[in-house]
Amino acid sequence: MARVALFSFKPILDPAGNLAGPAIRPFEMARALAARGHEVRLLEPESASAAAPELSAGAGVDLGRWHPGRSLSPFVRDADLAILPQELVGRFTDLGPVPRVIDLFDPHFVSCLFNQAPHFDAEQAFYYAGKIHDLARALREGDLFLCAGGRQRLFYLGMLQLLGRINPETIREIDRLIRIVPLAAPEGEPAAGPPLIRGVHCSDDAPIVLWSSGIYPYLDAEIVLDAFLRLRAELPAAQLLFVGADNPTAPEMREGYRALRSRVENESIQGIHFHPWQPYEERGRIYHEVDVAVALSPPHLETELCFRHRIVDLLWGGVPVVVAGGNDLGEWTAREGAARILGEFDAGALARLLSEILSDRDKRDAMSRSARAMAEGPLSWERIVGPVDEFCRDPRPAPDLAARHLGVSLRSVLRIPLTDYRGLLNRARISYHVRGGLAGMLLRRGRG
Incomplete structure (x- = not known):
């Protein structure tokens, strides 16, 4: 079973002590993976409420807290993989070689345009540009991406294609790169309680x-x-x-x-x-x-x-x-x-x-x-969590990112200006040779 570092971008509990909306998915996913035998550490921002550990203990997972101004590497040092929301992409640089699952289920960079539209000024434009930059970075560096449905899958596949992630090394195994993992319903049935309005502010039979x-x-x-x-x-x-x-x-x-x-x-x-x-x-x-x-x-x-x-x-x-x-x-x-x-x-x-x-x-x-x-x-978590559980049982880098996980940097090799057609061809040849040749050779030797 895998040791999983699962990050939440928001505190598990809101200021009133209730499970916060953005934290529901990582919280429930942590419980579902723990139920399948994985060692899960659910990590929330350090600003979280002091009541959160009690809630997490009941979920059957260990709780930790990351600090916005500090490295995330201590939390993944002993982990077999990390599961992160796209909002934390700015902290990916210090995660080291650990395979990373990027949760893209909420394309909030689209909804934020609606939220900001009435007051879209230079500051908002800068904020939105940062979101797009972080998204592009996540798409370049993720080993597995999670989305909520078929339309989202096609939406993100188009982006992955533009960023070069759909390539000879991944084209035959797209399901190793992106999987559909929708939001899931909690277990059990909703508990009854005192009504809010029926029989209080309206008749018992009011629609x-x-x-x-x-x-x-x-x-x-x-x-x-x-x-x-x-x-x-x-x-x-x-x-x-x-x-x-x-x-x-x-x-x-x-x-x-x-x-x-x-x-x-x-x-x-x-x-x-x-x-x-x-x-x-x-x-x-x-x-x-x-x-x-x-x-x-x-x-x-x-x-x-x-x-x-x-x-x-x-x-x-x-x-x-x-x-x-x-x-x-x-x-x-x-x-x-x-x-x-x-x-x-x-x-x-x-x-x-x-x-x-x-x-x-x-x-x-x-x-x-x-x-x-x-x-x-x-829509039960037992069904929905299947693709994540599958990756946890065999956490591997994406085929086209194997060099990163072997500590091989391609950045210096690929710094060739795209000034003309010949430069483009040379860059493509070098990229394919280094990724497919050197990285492939090292992988084959590493496997014995």
């Missing part, structure tokens, strides 16, 4: 629609509010519950929440409820009281590439979902009968679809069963 997300620029909560106003004309008892609309961990993105809440108050819209994020272990109570959830974003690049954790969690909760089409998870959930795709992106179409689902209890029950079946089957 409840859920939005469980922040109000971010790449999403569309306004269409949900517009559709709800139309839905209330048909189902006057209907309620709309926003959970986590005001994200305390992202104060720079609260503008959408403030605008939405102001509209609700200014127009005196009834049946709207705002609640903060619930503790991770208690969030199941929400799913027990709602009838349907909405997770929508307009048709754009971020929507095509996304694989939303909130939708996976809703499936775990057995909640029927209305989703956007044009992305892997939305189409998958619709095929399995757990979700309905909003084909026409307007408030009237959404209101009609919500009314159809809310008016048919048998349909909702069938969607709920399909959602739970996905969470317990193809």
